[in-house]
Amino acid sequence: MTSWRRTFPLVTAGLLLVAACGGGASPSPTSAPPETTAPESAAPESAAPVADICTNPPKAEGTTLTFASYGGAYQEAQRKGWLEPYSALTGVTFQESEDSSNATIKAQVEAGQVTWDIVDVGNDFGLDAQADLLEPLDYTKIRKDEILDGFASTYRVADITYGVVLGYNTEKTGGQVPQGWADFFDTTKFPGKRGFWDYSAGGIFEFALLADGVAPADLYPLDLPRATAKLDTIKDDIVFWSSGAESQDLLGKGEVAMAMIWNGRAYSAKNIDNNPVEIQWNGQIVTADYFVVPKGTPNKDAAMDFIAWATCKENNAAPSKYIPYGPTNKLAKADPSKVAELSVSNINDTTAYFDDAWVVENAQLLEDAYQEWKTR
Amino acid sequence: MLLDRSRTGRSGRRDRDDPIVNRWALLAVPPIAFLVAFFLIPLIVVSLRSVTDFPRPAGDALANYGRFFDSAANVRVLGNTFWVAALSTVVCLALGYPYAYLMNIVRPRLAGLLLIAVLLPFWSSLLVRTYAWQVILRDTGIINTFLLDMRLIDEPIPLIRTTLGVMLGMSQILLPFMVLPIYAVMRRIDPEYTRAAANLGAPPFAAFRRVFLPLSLPGVLAGSLLVFVLALGFYITPALLGSPKDTMISQFIASAVQQRLDWGIGSTMAVILMGLTLTVLFVASRFIRLRDVFGSFEES
Amino acid sequence: MTDSWRQPRRLLLVALGALTVFFLMAPTLVVVPMSFTASNALTFPPEGLSTRWYEKMVTDPQWSTGFLNSAKVAFLTAILATVLGTLAALGTVRGRFPGRGAVNGLILSPLIVPVIIIAIGMFSVFVRWKITGSIVGLVLAHTALAVPFVVVNVATSLRSMDRNLEQAAQSLGAGPVRTFRRITLPLILPGVLAGGLFAFITSWDEVVVSIFLTSARFRTLPVEMWEQVRQVVDPTVAAVSTTLLAVTTTLLLLAFVVRRQAPAR
Numbered sequence: 001m002t003s004w005r006r007t008f009p010l011v012t013a014g015l016l017l018v019a020a021c022g023g024g025a026s027p028s029p030t031s032a033p034p035e036t037t038a039p040e041s042a043a044p045e046s047a048a049p050v051a052d053i054c055t056n057p058p059k060a061e062g063t064t065l066t067f068a069s070y071g072g073a074y075q076e077a078q079r080k081g082w083l084e085p086y087s088a089l090t091g092v093t094f095q096e097s098e099d100s101s102n103a104t105i106k107a108q109v110e111a112g113q114v115t116w117d118i119v120d121v122g123n124d125f126g127l128d129a130q131a132d133l134l135e136p137l138d139y140t141k142i143r144k145d146e147i148l149d150g151f152a153s154t155y156r157v158a159d160i161t162y163g164v165v166l167g168y169n170t171e172k173t174g175g176q177v178p179q180g181w182a183d184f185f186d187t188t189k190f191p192g193k194r195g196f197w198d199y200s201a202g203g204i205f206e207f208a209l210l211a212d213g214v215a216p217a218d219l220y221p222l223d224l225p226r227a228t229a230k231l232d233t234i235k236d237d238i239v240f241w242s243s244g245a246e247s248q249d250l251l252g253k254g255e256v257a258m259a260m261i262w263n264g265r266a267y268s269a270k271n272i273d274n275n276p277v278e279i280q281w282n283g284q285i286v287t288a289d290y291f292v293v294p295k296g297t298p299n300k301d302a303a304m305d306f307i308a309w310a311t312c313k314e315n316n317a318a319p320s321k322y323i324p325y326g327p328t329n330k331l332a333k334a335d336p337s338k339v340a341e342l343s344v345s346n347i348n349d350t351t352a353y354f355d356d357a358w359v360v361e362n363a364q365l366l367e368d369a370y371q372e373w374k375t376r
Numbered sequence: 377m378l379l380d381r382s383r384t385g386r387s388g389r390r391d392r393d394d395p396i397v398n399r400w401a402l403l404a405v406p407p408i409a410f411l412v413a414f415f416l417i418p419l420i421v422v423s424l425r426s427v428t429d430f431p432r433p434a435g436d437a438l439a440n441y442g443r444f445f446d447s448a449a450n451v452r453v454l455g456n457t458f459w460v461a462a463l464s465t466v467v468c469l470a471l472g473y474p475y476a477y478l479m480n481i482v483r484p485r486l487a488g489l490l491l492i493a494v495l496l497p498f499w500s501s502l503l504v505r506t507y508a509w510q511v512i513l514r515d516t517g518i519i520n521t522f523l524l525d526m527r528l529i530d531e532p533i534p535l536i537r538t539t540l541g542v543m544l545g546m547s548q549i550l551l552p553f554m555v556l557p558i559y560a561v562m563r564r565i566d567p568e569y570t571r572a573a574a575n576l577g578a579p580p581f582a583a584f585r586r587v588f589l590p591l592s593l594p595g596v597l598a599g600s601l602l603v604f605v606l607a608l609g610f611y612i613t614p615a616l617l618g619s620p621k622d623t624m625i626s627q628f629i630a631s632a633v634q635q636r637l638d639w640g641i642g643s644t645m646a647v648i649l650m651g652l653t654l655t656v657l658f659v660a661s662r663f664i665r666l667r668d669v670f671g672s673f674e675e676s
Numbered sequence: 677m678t679d680s681w682r683q684p685r686r687l688l689l690v691a692l693g694a695l696t697v698f699f700l701m702a703p704t705l706v707v708v709p710m711s712f713t714a715s716n717a718l719t720f721p722p723e724g725l726s727t728r729w730y731e732k733m734v735t736d737p738q739w740s741t742g743f744l745n746s747a748k749v750a751f752l753t754a755i756l757a758t759v760l761g762t763l764a765a766l767g768t769v770r771g772r773f774p775g776r777g778a779v780n781g782l783i784l785s786p787l788i789v790p791v792i793i794i795a796i797g798m799f800s801v802f803v804r805w806k807i808t809g810s811i812v813g814l815v816l817a818h819t820a821l822a823v824p825f826v827v828v829n830v831a832t833s834l835r836s837m838d839r840n841l842e843q844a845a846q847s848l849g850a851g852p853v854r855t856f857r858r859i860t861l862p863l864i865l866p867g868v869l870a871g872g873l874f875a876f877i878t879s880w881d882e883v884v885v886s887i888f889l890t891s892a893r894f895r896t897l898p899v900e901m902w903e904q905v906r907q908v909v910d911p912t913v914a915a916v917s918t919t920l921l922a923v924t925t926t927l928l929l930l931a932f933v934v935r936r937q938a939p940a941r
Binding site: 396397398399400401402403404405406407408410411412414415416417418419421422425471474475477478490492493494495496497499500501502503504505506507508509510511512518521544548551605606608609611612616626629630633639642643646649650653657 | 689692700703767773774782783785795796797799800905924932
C-alpha cells in the first residue's frame with residue numbers, strides 16, 4: 001500500500017505533490033501530469049491477470065447496470081464509445097441517469113437504496129473522505145498500472161481527462177488574443193463580462209491566483225485572501241454559470257467575453273453551435289472525471305467488469321471520437337481527429353493541476369471563503 | 377350518525393350542553409394523520425438533523441448553529457433575505473394599494489376583470505413567469521436587443537442578475553397576495569362613511585386620508601405580512617434573476633444540501649428560516665388577526 | 677364631490693391600474709408568441725412562424741414523458757387532496773374538539789412554511805421510506821401542499837350553505853348518510869370541484885419539492901424545465917412554458933365557472 005505513496009516525476013512545471021495520504025490502507029490520490037509526459041513507470045505490455053477482459057469481457061445476459069453521468073454530448077460520447085459496444089459484447093443492458101451528483105450517491109447509500117451501479121463523478125469526489133459511500137474498486141480486474149499516475153485509487157479510477165480552460169469569444173475580444181488568466185482579469189485591455197463556474201472548488205480561486213502571478217506549482221495551499229482580493233478587481237463583471245450547457249451558451253452568444261469553461265464545452269460552442277469561440281490553453285487545469293461504485297450496489301461485480309473494460313487501452317479512448325476528452329489509460333490512443341483538441345495534448349509550463357486531496361480536506365474552508373466573498 | 381348535531385337540532389344542542397368533541401370531528405382524523413406523517417414529521421426531522429447531523433464529530437449539540445453564525449456569509453445572506461423581502465413588500469404595497477382601490481370604486485363587472493387579471497398570474501407557474509423575466513431581462517433579451525437595435529445604447533444595460541431583476545420578478549409574483557387582502561377589507565368599508573365625511577365638509581382627499589385609509593389599514597397590514605413572509609422563503613426567482621448580492625437563504629439551504637452534502641448546516645439554516653417566519657407571524661399576530669391573512673386565500 | 681379635482685387623480689389611478697395589469701400579464705404572455713418562432717434563438721418579435729418547437733417537445737422523450745408524469749401526478753394528487761381536504765373541511769367547520777385552532781394552523785401551514793424547508797424535510801424522510809424518485813412520493817408530497825386549497829374552497833361552501841335544508845331532509849325521514857349524499861354534498865360540490873382543480877394546478881406547477889423528490893428516471897415537466905431553463909438553449913422551453921400556461925389557465929377558468937355555480941353565492 002505504501003508503495004502508492006510516492007511523488008511523481010516533475011516533467012512539466014505545473015506539477016503538484018501527492019498530499020500525505022490519510023490512513024495506511026488507502027491512498028489520497030491527486031492529479032498528476034498525464035500521458036504526454038511519458039512517465040517512467042510504463043506499464044508492462046505482457047501478461048496481466050485478466051488479459052482477456054479488454055477484448056472478451058464476461059458475458060452477462062440479463063444483467064442491467066445503471067450508469068449515471070452528466071448527460072448531454074458528454075454522456076452521448078460515453079454511450080457510443082462504451083455502453084453500446086459493451087452491451088453488444090456482453091449482453092448487459094444499461095439504464096442511464098443523466099444527473100450524476102454526489103448528493104444523490106450519498107442519499108442512496110444512506111437510505112440503503114442504491115440504484116446507481118457506476119457513477120461518473122468529478123474530481124472532488126471518490127477520495128478517502130467518502131469511504132463510507134463507495135465500494136473499493138477491484139484492481140485485480142482494473143489494470144491500475146496502465147492508468148495515468150495518480151488517477152487511480154482505492155475508490156475511484158479516472159475515465160476521461162479534460163481541461164478547465166480559458167475560453168474567449170473572438171467577436172468580443174476584437175481580434176486580440178488573451179494570453180492567459182492575467183488578461184482574463186484585465187477588463188481594460190479586454191472589456192466585457194467574465195464567466196465563472198459558481199462553485200468554490202471548481203477552479204475559481206486557482207485561476208485568480210494564477211492571474212496574480214502565482215506559479216502553477218505553488219498554488220497549494222491556496223492563499224484565499226489573495227485570491228479573493230484578485231477576484232474583487234473584476235467582481236462586477238462576473239457572471240456565474242452553474243451547468244456546462246450554460247457556460248457554452250453564455251460564451252457562444254457573447255454574453256461574456258471570456259469564461260472559465262470545460263474544454264469540451266468550448267469545443268461544442270465552436271464546432272457544434274458554430275459560435276466564434278476559441279481556447280487559450282495557457283493556464284489550463286488538467287483534471288479528470290472518475291468512475292465510482294456506490295456502496296451496497298447489488299451489481300458490484302458486473303460494475304467492476306465494466307469499469308475494467310472501459311479503462312483498458314483498447315477501449316478507453318473510444319469516447320474521444322465524439323468529444324475532445326482524452327483517455328486516462330497511458331497506452332490508449334485518442335482519436336486522431338481530436339488529438340489537437342485534447343487537454344493533455346496542450347500541456348505546457350503554465351499548466352496547473354488540482355490537489356484533490358487538499359481541496360476535499362479543506363472543502364468547508366473553501367466554501368466559506370467563497371460565499372463570504374461572493375455575497376459581500 | 378355523523379349528523380348527530382343536525383338531528384338533535386338546536387334544542388338537542390342546548391340539552392347536551394355543547395359536547396367537547398362531536399362526531400364531525402372524526403372526519404378530520406384522516407387528513408390530520410396524513411399531514412402529520414407527510415408534512416409535520418419531515419419538518420421535525422429537519423429540526424432534529426440540525427442538532428444531530430455533523431460533518432465531524434462534535435460534542436456540542438448546537439455546533440451547527442455556531443458554525444452558521446461564525447460565517448460572515450451566512451449572516452449576510454440572512455440580512456439580504458430580510459432586505460429583499462422588505463423591499464418586495466414595499467413595491468407590492470405601492471402597486472397593490474392603488475390597484476385594490478381602483479377595483480373597489482369601479483363597476484362590479486370591471487372589478488371582476490381586474491380580479492381575474494390578478495388571479496390568472498397568481499395561479500400560473502412561478503417557474504414559467506421567472507423564465508419569462510429571464511427572456512426579457514437577459515443581455516440578449518427583449519429589452520436590451522430592442523434598445524441596441526434602436527441604437528439607444530451601445531452596451532447591454534444590466535437588468536438580469538441585479539436587485540432590480542429580482543424585484544420585478546418577485547413583486548409580480550407576490551402582488552396578488554397584497555391586492556387580495558386589501559381589496560377584501562376595502563369591500564367591507566361602508567361607502568356611507570366617506571360620503572358622510574364629505575357631507576360634513578371634508579375635502580375629498582382628507583375624507584380618504586382620515587376615514588377610508590385608516591379603515592383599510594387591516595388589509596394593508598395583512599397583505600404586507602403575507603407578502604413579507606412569503607418573500608422570506610423565495611428560491612427560484614432570486615436564483616434565476618438575482619446577483620450574488622441578492623442571494624437568499626433558501627438558495628443557501630439548497631446548495632448546502634445538494635452541492636455540499638452538508639445536511640447539518642442545511643437543516644440549521646432551515647430551522648433559522650422557519651424560526652424567523654414564525655417570529656414574524658407571531659409578532660404580527662399581536663397587531664392583526666392572522667385569520668385576515670389566511671382568509672385572503674378564500675378570496676381566490 | 678366636484679369632478680374638477682377628481683378627474684386627474686382618477687386618471688392617474690386608472691393609468692396606474694392599467695400599468696399594473698400590464699405588469700402582471702404581459703411579461704408572462706411574451707413567451708407565447710416567442711414559442712412559435714421559426715428560428716433557433718429566442719427573439720421578439722419572433723422570426724417566422726412555426727410549430728417546430730412544439731414538435732420537438734412532443735417527440736423528445738424527455739419532454740413528453742415529463743408531460744405524462746406531470747399529468748399523472750397532478751391527477752392523482754387532485755383526487756387524494758380532494759378527498760382529504762373535503763374531510764378536513766367538514767371536520768374543522770362542523771366538528772368541535774379541543775385544539776381546533778391548532779389543527780386549522782396545521783392544515784394551512786403548507787401555504788406559509790418556506791417551500792425549500794418542506795422540500796429538504798420530505799426528501800430526508802422519503803429517502804428513508806424509499807419513496808423518492810417515484811410517483812408515490814411525489815403524489816404524497818403534492819397532496820400535502822394542495823390540501824389547504826381544497827379545505828379553503830370547501831369550507832367557504834360549507835359556511836355559506838343553508839343548513840335548514842339538511843334539517844328539512846332529516847325531518848322528512850332521511851338518515852344522516854342519505855342527507856349528506858343527497859343534500860350536503862350537492863350543495864358543497866362546486867367548492868369540492870374547484871378545490872380539486874386548484875389541487876391539480878398546485879401539483880402541475882410545483883417545482884421546488886419536485887426537484888428534490890424526482891430522479892432522472894422520473895421527472896415532471898417543471899423539473900425538466902428547471903434543468904433546461906438555466907441553459908436557455910433553444911425555444912423548446914418557451915413551448916413548454918406555453919403548454920404549462922395553457923393547461924393552468926384552462927383549469928383555472930373552469931374552476932371559476934364551477935364556483936359560480938355554487939347556489940350559496
